[in-house]
Amino acid sequence: xxxxxxxxxxxxxxxxxxxxxxxxxxxxxxxxxxxxxxxxxxxxxxxxxxxxxxxxxxxxxxxxxxxxxxxxxxxxxxxxxxxxxxxxxxxxxxxxxxxxxxxxxxxxxxxxxxxxxxxxxxxxxxxxxxxxxxxxxxxxxxxxxxxxxxxxxxxxxxxxxxxxxxxxxxxxxxxxxxxxxxxxxxxxxxxxxxxxxxxxxxxxxxxxxxxxxxxxxxxxxxxxxxxxxxxxxxxxxxxxxxxxxxxxxxxxxxxxxxxxxxxxxxxxxxxxxxxxxxxxxxxxxxxxxxxxxxxxxxxxxxxxxxxxxxxxxxxxxxxxxxxxxxxxxxxxxxxxxxxxxxxxxxxxxxxxxxxxxxxxxxxxxxxxxxxxxxxxxxxxxxxxxxxxxxxxxxxxxxxxxxxxxxxxxxxx
Numbered sequence: 231x232x233x234x235x236x237x238x239x240x241x242x243x244x245x246x247x248x249x250x251x252x253x254x255x256x257x258x259x260x261x262x263x264x265x266x267x268x269x270x271x272x273x274x275x276x277x278x279x280x281x282x283x284x285x286x287x288x289x290x291x292x293x294x295x296x297x298x299x300x301x302x303x304x305x306x307x308x309x310x311x312x313x314x315x316x317x318x319x320x321x322x323x324x325x326x327x328x329x330x331x332x333x334x335x336x337x338x339x340x341x342x343x344x345x346x347x348x349x350x351x352x353x354x355x356x357x358x359x360x361x362x363x364x365x366x367x368x369x370x371x372x373x374x375x376x377x378x379x380x381x382x383x384x385x386x387x388x389x390x391x392x393x394x395x396x397x398x399x400x401x402x403x404x405x406x407x408x409x410x411x412x413x414x415x416x417x418x419x420x421x422x423x424x425x426x427x428x429x430x431x432x433x434x435x436x437x438x439x440x441x442x443x444x445x446x447x448x449x450x451x452x453x454x455x456x457x458x459x460x461x462x463x464x465x466x467x468x469x470x471x472x473x474x475x476x477x478x479x480x481x482x483x484x485x486x487x488x489x490x491x492x493x494x495x496x497x498x499x500x501x502x503x504x505x506x507x508x509x510x511x512x513x514x515x516x517x518x519x520x521x522x523x524x525x526x527x528x529x530x531x532x533x534x535x536x537x538x539x540x541x542x543x544x545x546x547x548x549x550x551x552x553x554x555x556x557x558x559x560x561x562x563x564x565x566x567x568x569x570x571x572x573x574x575x576x577x578x579x580x581x582x583x584x585x586x587x588x589x590x591x592x593x594x595x596x597x598x599x600x601x602x603x604x605x606x607x608x609x610x611x612x613x614x615x616x617x618x619x620x621x622x623x624x625x626x627x628x629x630x631x632x633x634x635x636x637x638x639x640x641x642x
Contacts, residue, residue, distance in 0.1 A: 233639045234268050235631055237261070238337040238355075240348060241275040241291055245283060246495055246522045248463055249549050250344070252429035255287055257343045257360070259430060260624060262289075269631050272335060276348070287430070294331055296348075297324045301384050304350045308391070325351055339397060339634060347380075349392050358398040358630070360424075364389075364409050365467065365544035372467045372543070373498050390414060398630050402426045404571045405546035422630055424623040425616060426572075428553045431525030432532070441530040450491055450518045450531070456596065457489035457518075458562070459535035461528060461550065462542065464494050464501040469541040469564075471507055475585035478511040480592060488592060490539070491531060493520040532557040536595055536602075541582060546570045551577060552616070555609035560602055562591055576612035578605060 239261055243251040261271045275281055275291040284291050307325055310316050320326045328351045332340065340357040342349055349357045366375035366385055376382050393399060393414050399421050401407055407423060410416040427433070446452070462468040473490055480486040492504075501519070508517050523531070532538060538554035538561050545567035552572070554561040561577040568579035578595075581587035595602050 233635055234270060235635050235638065236336050236338045237269065237271050237631065238332055238335070238340045239271060239273050240294065240340065240342065240346070241273065241277070241280055241284060241289075242344075242346060242348070244277065244280060248461075248494060248522070249429075252431065252549070253362075253426070254343045255430045256427055257341075258287075258289060260424075260627060261341065263624065264628050264631070266628060266631075268635060269628070272337065274332075292335075294328060296328055299323055299325055299351070301347060301380055301388075304347065305384075305387060308350065326353070327351075329353065329355055338638060339631075345389055345392055347388060349396070350388070356397045356634070357392075357395075358400065359392050359396045360400040361393070361406060361410060362402065362547070363406065363544055364413055367413055368545075369467060369543050372465075374465055374467060396420070397634060398422060400424045400630075402572075403547045409546075422626050423619075424626060425619040426547060426549065426552065427616075427620050428556045429525070429528075429549065432529055432553055432556060435529045436526060439526045441526065443534045446527075446530050446534050449527070450520065452489045452491065452518060453515050454487045454489040456536045457491055457534075458537050458539040458592065459491050459531050459559075460539050460541075461493045461523075461531070462540070463497050464492070464504060465497045466500050467543045468494075469543055469582070470504045472541040472582065472585055472588065473539060474504070474507050474511055474513060474517070476588035476592065477513055477516055479586050479589040481513075481516070483586075484589065484593060486593065486596070487516065488536075488596075489516050489518065491518045491520070491535070493523050493528070493531070495521060529557065532559050535559050536592070537562045537578075537605075539588070540564060541580070541588070542567075543582070547572045551609075552613070555613035555616075558606050558610065560595060560605035561609060562588065562595075572616070573612065576605075576608040 239258055241254055243254050245251050273289050273291040274294045276294050276296045278293055281293060307319055332355055337355055340355060342357060342359045344360050366382055369375055393416050402425055407421050410421055411418060477488055477490055480488055538550055538559050540548060540550045540563050542564055551561045551563060563573060563577035563579055565579045565581050568577050578591050580591050
C-alpha cells in the first residue's frame with residue numbers, strides 16, 4: 231500500500247486577534263504550498279464565524295465541533311491510567327470528540343501554529359507544535375505572565391507536556407531555539423527553524439485602494455506633522471506607557487510636538503490605564519487610539535509613519551520590525567531585542583530604562599534625513615536576507631513531513 235501522510239491544520243484565531251491570526255494565515259499558506267504527491271493537507275476551524283473569513287484567503291476549512299473543556303480537567307485526564315475510567319470521562323465530557331472527528335478524516339498528524347491546548351485532547355494522533363516565545367519566564371512580573379488563558383503553572387505544564395510529546399517543534403529564531411534547549415531541555419533534533427514573514431494582508435495589499443498621507447492623517451485624526459506608529463495589542467508587556475513618556479519629554483523638554491497612533495485589542499483592561507496616563511501627561515491631542523484596523527489602512531499607517539516604534543519587553547522575535555522593513559519604514563526597537571538574528575543591524579535601539587533615550591532617537595530621525603533614508607535601506611537589506619531564510623524554511627517543512635512518512639510506514 232502506498233504510504234501517504236494526511237496532515238491537519240486547525241485555525242483557532244479571528245482577524246481581531248491581530249498577529250496570532252496573521253501568523254496562522256501565513257503558516258497555512260506555507261503548508262498549502264507544499265507540493266508532494268504523498269503529502270495531503272486538510273484545513274479545519276474550531277470557530278464557525280471564521281469559515282467565511284477564511285474563504286476570502288482561499289481556504290475552505292472544515293468546521294470541527296469542540297466542547298469547552300477546562301484545563302484542570304484535561305490535566306487530570308492525562309494522569310488517568312485505566313482505559314475504563316478514561317472511557318467514562320469521554321462519555322461524560324467528550325474529551326475525545328475532537329480526535330474522533332480527525333480520525334474519521336484519517337488524519338495522521340496535526341500541525342499546530344502555537345502551544346495549543348487542543349493538543350492535550352489527542353491521544354492517538356501525532357502532532358507538531360510551534361514555539362514563538364517564553365515571555366512568561368522572561369518577565370513573570372506582568373499580569374499576562376501570571377494569568378493569560380492559563381495560570382503561570384498551567385502554562386508551564388502545557389509547554390513541558392507538548393514540547394516533550396510533540397513529533398517536531400517549529401520555531402522562528404536561533405534565540406528561540408536556545409531558549410527551548412535551555413529552559414525546557416528539548417531534544418535538539420526535534421527543533422526546526424521556520425522563519426516568520428510579514429502579515430499576509432500587508433504582502434497582498436490592494437494597489438487600487440491607495441491612500442494619500444493627507445487621507446491617513448484625516449482618517450486617524452493625527453494633529454501633528456509627524457507621527458510614530460505602534461500596532462500592538464494593549465497588553466501591559468507591550469509597554470505603551472514608555473512611548474507616552476517619550477512623547478511627553480519631546481513636548482516638555484525639547485519643545486517638539488509629535489503624534490503616536492496606537493492600534494490593537496484591549497487586554498487585561500489595560501487600555502483604560504493607558505488612556506488615564508495620556509490624560510495625566512496632557513497628551514490627548516498627541517495620541518490616536520484605535521482597535522482593529524483594516525489591512526489597507528494598516529499598510530498606509532506604516533508607510534507614512536516617521537518610524538515603527540516597538541518598546542516591547544517580550545521577544546526575541548516580533549512581526550512589527552519585519553513589517554516595517556517590508557513597507558520601508560524605519561524601526562525603533564527595544565534594546566532587549568535589537569541584537570537578535572531577526573533585526574540586528576537594521577534598527578535604531580533605545581534604552582527601555584530611560585524614555586529620554588527614545589525621545590533623542592526620534593529627534594535624530596526628524597532632523598537627520600540621511601539617517602531616516604539609511605535606516606530604510608538597512609531594513610530592506612535585512613528583509614532580503616530574511617527572505618532567503620524564509621525560502622529555505624519551505625524546504626524544511628517538507629523534510630519534517632517526509633521524515634514522519636518514513637516512520638509512519640511501520641504501522642497501519
